[in-house]
Amino acid sequence: MDVHASLTDVVGNTPLVRLNRVTGTVPAPVHVKLEYVNPGGSVKDRIALAMVEAAEEAGELRPGGTVVEGTSGNTGVGLAMVAAQRGYRCVFAIPEKSSAEKIAVLRAYGAEVIVCPSDVPREHPAHVHSVAERVAAETPGGWLANQYDNPANPGAHYRTTGPEIWRQTDGRVTHLVSGIGTGGTITGTGEYLKEVSGGRVTVVGADPEASLYSGGDGSPYHVESIGRFRHPETVDDTWPRSYHPAVVDRFERVSDRDSLLTARRLAREEGLLVGGSAGTAVAAALRVAAELGPEDFVVVLLPGSGRNYLSKVFDDDWLRGLGLGLLDDEVPSEPSPTAEARIAGGAL
Numbered sequence: 001m002d003v004h005a006s007l008t009d010v011v012g013n014t015p016l017v018r019l020n021r022v023t024g025t026v027p028a029p030v031h032v033k034l035e036y037v038n039p040g041g042s043v044k045d046r047i048a049l050a051m052v053e054a055a056e057e058a059g060e061l062r063p064g065g066t067v068v069e070g071t072s073g074n075t076g077v078g079l080a081m082v083a084a085q086r087g088y089r090c091v092f093a094i095p096e097k098s099s100a101e102k103i104a105v106l107r108a109y110g111a112e113v114i115v116c117p118s119d120v121p122r123e124h125p126a127h128v129h130s131v132a133e134r135v136a137a138e139t140p141g142g143w144l145a146n147q148y149d150n151p152a153n154p155g156a157h158y159r160t161t162g163p164e165i166w167r168q169t170d171g172r173v174t175h176l177v178s179g180i181g182t183g184g185t186i187t188g189t190g191e192y193l194k195e196v197s198g199g200r201v202t203v204v205g206a207d208p209e210a211s212l213y214s215g216g217d218g219s220p221y222h223v224e225s226i227g228r229f230r231h232p233e234t235v236d237d238t239w240p241r242s243y244h245p246a247v248v249d250r251f252e253r254v255s256d257r258d259s260l261l262t263a264r265r266l267a268r269e270e271g272l273l274v275g276g277s278a279g280t281a282v283a284a285a286l287r288v289a290a291e292l293g294p295e296d297f298v299v300v301l302l303p304g305s306g307r308n309y310l311s312k313v314f315d316d317d318w319l320r321g322l323g324l325g326l327l328d329d330e331v332p333s334e335p336s337p338t339a340e341a342r343i344a345g346g347a348l
């Protein structure tokens with residue numbers, strides 16, 4: 001028999017697939033790691049499981065306890081899945097701009113959702129992270145996952161994602177390309193691959209042009225879940241402890257236009273329905289691979305599914321509203337400052 005005792009046994013061990021069409025004449029092979037194949041649908045299943053296990057081991061999360069996090073995105077889904085499977089209560093503080101589908105998914109897993117204002121600085125008591133901290137502190141048995149500062153986040157990638165890539169490529173991987181949200185993925189995977197290869201693997205951060213991580217001004221951008229945006233009134237912009245900046249050897253800065261265009265091409269030309277942040281990573285990887293040779297081996301992490309973005313990246317009217325000239329019938333223009341600017345904050 002080929003059966004699993006628990007859903008959490010099938011987290012990780014995701015496939016690595018070669019890109020064949022969007023690569024055109026690029027000389028180096030580019031392979032993508034399909035994290036949407038995880039049971040909760042994204043790379044965040046890995047850290048959800050690792051953070052819960054670490055909290056259980058440390059005695060911070062006990063039977064009857066409550067898992068709390070400030071998130072509307074994939075981490076929430078991963079935590080809700082693990083919590084449901086282990087019998088924990090689950091509460092998420094989410095920004096009000098979150099799509100109805102995202103809220104519905106969390107509720108479908110039995111989670112409670114507290115909707116918070118989207119446009120407040122980090123210091124504000126109504127900010128998602130402030131609310132999550134308060135709920136965790138005031139709930140008996142409450143435990144805050146805190147993916148931004150939890151060492152189990154990069155730790156999960158060091159223990160699983162990195163070794164998988166090394167094994168799947170037979171040690172041939174030369175370049176790792178990943179976006180940076182909390183930084184857990186690039187930090188854990190990158191540190192492992194550098195160590196095991198004796199420093200031979202180059203780690204490339206794929207970052208939105210405006211993101212603070214690669215030296216941008218922190219102004220809003222449209223690709224969700226990666227990069228670092230700064231609310232104009234935020235005073236203390238401490239970077240997440242899950243991100244170790246030294247792991248990044250080089251950045252590729254990618255425009256919204258390139259990211260969204262690449263995500264759409266991945267669906268139409270490769271059959272890979274992935275989100276905008278995957279578009280950012282592949283756009284960066286194609287630039288890197290163009291400079292390399294056939295002996296190199298590029299691996300790109302694709303964090304989640306495009307199903308979360310059917311009303312955005314894959315919706316022609318939404319794209320037209322951005323005015324980026326992405327569609328054949330659209331005349332490119334400067335992005336309108338009034339265009340709905342969905343940004344990274346709180347979207348992980």
Ligand SMILES: Cc1ncc(COP(=O)(O)O)c(C=O)c1O
Pocket residue numbers: 042044073074075179180181182183184185186224225226275277278303304347348
């Ligand atoms: C779709 C997507 N892309 C990229 C990331 C960034 O990953 P990390 O937080 O490990 O840096 C996330 C994080 O949730 C994500 O959901």
